[in-house]
Amino acid sequence: MRVALMAEFADAGQLLDAAYAARAAGYRRLEAYAPFAVPGLDEALRLPATLVPAFMLVFGILGAILGFALQVYLAAVDYPLNAGGRPDLSWPPFGLLAFEFAVLGAALAGFVGMLALNGLPRLHHPVFGVADFGRASQDRFFLALEPGDDTEAARRFLLGLEPLAVSEVADGLD
Amino acid sequence: MPSLDRGEPWLAPDQTDTRLSQELGDLATRPTPRGWWWGFGGSSLGALLLFGTALALFVAGVGLWGINTSVVWGFDITNYVWWIGIGNAGTLISAMLYLARQPWRASINRFAEAMTLFAALIAGLFPIMHMGRPYLFYWLAPYPSVMGVWPQFRSPLVWDMFAILIYILVSSLFWYTGLIPDFATLRDRAQGRWQAWVYGVLALGWRGSARHWQRYEQAYTVMAALAVPLVVSVHSVVGYDFSTSVMPGWRSTLFAPFFVVGAMFSGFAMVILITLILRAAFGLYAFITARHLEAMAKIVLAASLLMGYAYAMEVFIPWYTGNPDDGRAVAHNATGPYAPAYWGMWLCNVGVPQVLWWREARRNIAVLAWVAVLVCVGMWLERYVIVVSGLSQGFLPSQFRLYFPTFWDWSAWLGSLGFFLWLFFLFARFVPMVPIHELRRLAHEQKSEAS
Numbered sequence: 001m002r003v004a005l006m007a008e009f010a011d012a013g014q015l016l017d018a019a020y021a022a023r024a025a026g027y028r029r030l031e032a033y034a035p036f037a038v039p040g041l042d043e044a045l046r047l048p049a050t051l052v053p054a055f056m057l058v059f060g061i062l063g064a065i066l067g068f069a070l071q072v073y074l075a076a077v078d079y080p081l082n083a084g085g086r087p088d089l090s091w092p093p094f095g096l097l098a099f100e101f102a103v104l105g106a107a108l109a110g111f112v113g114m115l116a117l118n119g120l121p122r123l124h125h126p127v128f129g130v131a132d133f134g135r136a137s138q139d140r141f142f143l144a145l146e147p148g149d150d151t152e153a154a155r156r157f158l159l160g161l162e163p164l165a166v167s168e169v170a171d172g173l174d
Numbered sequence: 175m176p177s178l179d180r181g182e183p184w185l186a187p188d189q190t191d192t193r194l195s196q197e198l199g200d201l202a203t204r205p206t207p208r209g210w211w212w213g214f215g216g217s218s219l220g221a222l223l224l225f226g227t228a229l230a231l232f233v234a235g236v237g238l239w240g241i242n243t244s245v246v247w248g249f250d251i252t253n254y255v256w257w258i259g260i261g262n263a264g265t266l267i268s269a270m271l272y273l274a275r276q277p278w279r280a281s282i283n284r285f286a287e288a289m290t291l292f293a294a295l296i297a298g299l300f301p302i303m304h305m306g307r308p309y310l311f312y313w314l315a316p317y318p319s320v321m322g323v324w325p326q327f328r329s330p331l332v333w334d335m336f337a338i339l340i341y342i343l344v345s346s347l348f349w350y351t352g353l354i355p356d357f358a359t360l361r362d363r364a365q366g367r368w369q370a371w372v373y374g375v376l377a378l379g380w381r382g383s384a385r386h387w388q389r390y391e392q393a394y395t396v397m398a399a400l401a402v403p404l405v406v407s408v409h410s411v412v413g414y415d416f417s418t419s420v421m422p423g424w425r426s427t428l429f430a431p432f433f434v435v436g437a438m439f440s441g442f443a444m445v446i447l448i449t450l451i452l453r454a455a456f457g458l459y460a461f462i463t464a465r466h467l468e469a470m471a472k473i474v475l476a477a478s479l480l481m482g483y484a485y486a487m488e489v490f491i492p493w494y495t496g497n498p499d500d501g502r503a504v505a506h507n508a509t510g511p512y513a514p515a516y517w518g519m520w521l522c523n524v525g526v527p528q529v530l531w532w533r534e535a536r537r538n539i540a541v542l543a544w545v546a547v548l549v550c551v552g553m554w555l556e557r558y559v560i561v562v563s564g565l566s567q568g569f570l571p572s573q574f575r576l577y578f579p580t581f582w583d584w585s586a587w588l589g590s591l592g593f594f595l596w597l598f599f600l601f602a603r604f605v606p607m608v609p610i611h612e613l614r615r616l617a618h619e620q621k622s623e624a625s
Binding site for chain 2: 012037
């Protein structure tokens, strides 16, 4: 069974310093928890770029194509309707709903994609077992790492960062 | 976020994450205050009035209203445009200020977005109530029916149905995305089992990990970037509902941008009003400062100048083109039976906001509250003039008719206000009305800027 160690800090600045120190010490399986989006935390942990914007782009384009195709099929193919002698495929008025469907597709992809990539909804997770972790959504900052072979060395390393506490996460970070 | 102007901070420097979480989180989780019950009870009566009106209307038909064969749109469409205008502003405000990196947005965006959702929902009720056979409203949707026909996709009324539906969906997603981290705060501060359970489910298991936040920020930013053109398109379509018809004075080149600015104008006025009320009722003085009010007042002033420009163009173009029917429509507005509404619109929307040129007025709560109320009234009058005065004199003199509202017109209007308040009381009681995580970030950034 993999265990992880988690250090608790009172301040976002300390968390950033700790993240840089952990990377410098060679730890690769790192995670941080904070009550707001701390600027610079992505770089400190060297998080890879996310897929969320790509999702939104793809589904936005799909939405536009589907919305446009729906109108063309219904208004020009399945039931051609002569409105003021215009051609059946009078495309400019269809552009507006194509745009609306593009926004709907992108927004749904952003919402669902963000949750899915985050593995949510998942109401329980091993990190919730850490004492005080409830404050990660309020006023405390946590750095977690998987120590590899030498748990004691990792614990000494985290204690060296002068945290408020170091705890163990029973089932790892995943 | 760089602050452009000097002056007092957006957030008192002694605010810590602990205090923010406690004070703002407890607004939703503490025991229900007595005053809330009074407000909730009172607004329930208003909501009942709206649903009673709707019931009477569905039983007896639209003949209950003061509309006639010429003025086919009365209070109902006036209310619709007024509510959707207010409904458009919240997302516009929140998304636009987010993209413009305006730090003061954090204090007001949550309830501006709530205002948007509730107003857009109410706005959607009016066109349905307005249909002679409201139980057939689903005919607007393209579904395979035995009749074998489809909606007319070249009609702005069909665009409107999709635009508003999609707008409500996207605004809900935007609002809920922003709420997830705050629901997590409430989950972790819950006082009692059922609170922990309800907020726990709503938070979807949010852990606040760095990866969560990274994806959250990207999704939220792109949604904001999409919300701004979406809002512009939605209210433009409302303008097209009018301007693609052939009534004199309903001008297709002017109405779309004119309606969009009007939406922002009335929406900001409503946000100021709601801000002042919530700030006093919940003691949010530490989070919503005089500087916030001043920033909002400046935007109202700018929008009021744009409104003045649009009203002036409505007079100038008929004169410049020499179109006699358009000229007659202007004269009918300004001197006809609806002249009080027309001049009231000029006074409330262009005249009154000019006091906001003075710094003292922008920071005076009584002045701001009056300006906000009068702008909301003025924007309602504007839609009334467009709808009722516009329809009462078309091209055929034999078809000139006047419109007189009945009891049921007024009850639908007042009931919709009551229903709006009712929804807002529920929101203020159970949902964190200020985005706590954004204020934590603001406090952090103010601190790193200072050091």
